[in-house]
Amino acid sequence: MAAFVPWFEQHAATLEGNWSDLILKEGLTAKYADALGRVVPIPGAPKPDRDDFHALLEAQTRQDFRFTLQSMHGENGRPRELDYAAILGGLRFRCNLFHYMGGNLCQVMRKLNAHIPDFATLGLPMDTMLPLFARKSGMLLFSGATGSGKSTTMAAGMSAQNTRSIHMLTVEDPIEYLLSNEGAAEVTQREVGVDSESFSTALRAGLREKPDIIMVGELRDAETIETAAIAANSGHLLMATTHARTASETVRRLLDSVPESSRPSLQNQLADSILAVIAQVLVPRADGQGKVLAYEIMTASSSVRANIRSGRYEKLPSDIAQGGEEGMIRMESCLANLVRDGVITRDAAMSAAPDTETLTQRLNY
Known part of the structure; x- marks a missing residue:
């Protein structure tokens, strides 16, 4: 029993x-x-x-x-x-x-979580992030390990758009946050395995379902990645998640996931459509009271687009480091700021950092 x-x-x-x-x-x-x-x-x-x-x-x-x-x-x-x-x-x-x-x-x-948090409580920079969710087309990518808050960020960003008379479509496996249909926006949430056979099938169908915003739970395979790029270049705001640790790794992984013959086309599509890549990690707080969000933001500067188009992914971290005026920040800089503010410990930052050498430099600067 x-x-x-x-x-x-x-x-x-x-x-x-x-x-x-x-x-x-x-x-x-x-x-x-x-x-x-x-x-x-x-x-x-x-x-x-x-x-x-x-x-x-x-x-x-x-x-x-x-x-x-x-x-x-x-x-x-x-x-x-x-x-x-x-x-x-x-x-x-x-x-x-x-x-x-x-x-x-x-x-x-x-x-x-039953409650979708207000975007202002997440710890992400409002002036950089919220305008991205209001764009009419393009691709927003959220990366990080399982449990790093990617779905929470997307749900909070979509919830902030619920005052607009638009159609928001999600494709998830399974449906996580239940978005409200009480606002001005029409919300349609579909679950893979229940409402559709696969992410790619649901995403292809979604292009015929008059969405303004499409949220894809995960870019898992080449077909889904290529369809998502088409959607982002055809008048839809497309947001999705990956499991990469950094913004530059996100782009590389997407391109490595498709056949070599398809990469030049996808490079051009991503370069044209990318709005931003946000990498997230949740780090234990120094006071033991839960975790705090650390993040990396890469926005679509002319240099970022050019390096994606030409496949020079190794130059993207430098673009991010130099793009502060465009809202960009490297994960190591964000972690160093949290250490200086006493929010997290140095050891916790080192454990979370994709590049410990760069973090050490930031902490000693």
Whole structure:
């Protein structure tokens, strides 16, 4: 009989701290990631059993095409992972269910915030960022590791546009923040695997659905990347995420993801459409009270566009360092500022920095 699920439904509201993820393994201690990202036991929680995993799948939000444990064995009985959204204990989660160590079950559940924060509270520069979300066309890219706040930034930026009479379309896997339809904007949110077969399929269809803003949860494959570039060059504001650590690495990874024969065309499309690349990382605060956002911003200066067009990605960090008047800042400069202000420690900054040598120079400057 399920033990963890009924316990969690009763105690979810009482769990302390700004925790982010549940990590559940069959027959083992249930754990969560606390406000500092440490994986620790959930106080008082029973160990999940197989019935709990059945119950977790019953909590999925999709109305049809619902996964079961049998869904974990796909074509020819091969094991597979399941991604879905669920509501448990009054909270929404993005879930990944998978096998490990020879067929044991594990599920990691990322807590999705019900409240979209005001953009002013994120810690990003308002005068540089907010005008980007109001542009009529072009590409905005947000990069960083899982849990770095990319989806939060996009949701807050889109929410700030809800006073305009526009159509905002999202393609997500799964849907994370629920955007309000109470404002002037029409909001349509589509979930891959439920509302469409794939990111690329939904994005191609989206071009025929009169969107002003298109948000793509992730640029995962060549087809999606190429379609996104077409959308950004054809009168749509296109925003999406990648998992690169820096702005320059974001551009390189996108181009490395497509066949070599397609790169010259994509270089030109990106150079024409790019508005900005924002790299994000959440760093533990020095006072132990959660995390603070550190960021890198690369806006589309003439030099940035020229270097993307010619494939000189190694010159982009220099463009960013010299582009302060255009709202640009390197991640290492942002981290150094946070250290000087006493918000984060030097060690925390070093752990988060893509280039520790550059950070050391910034700290000693």
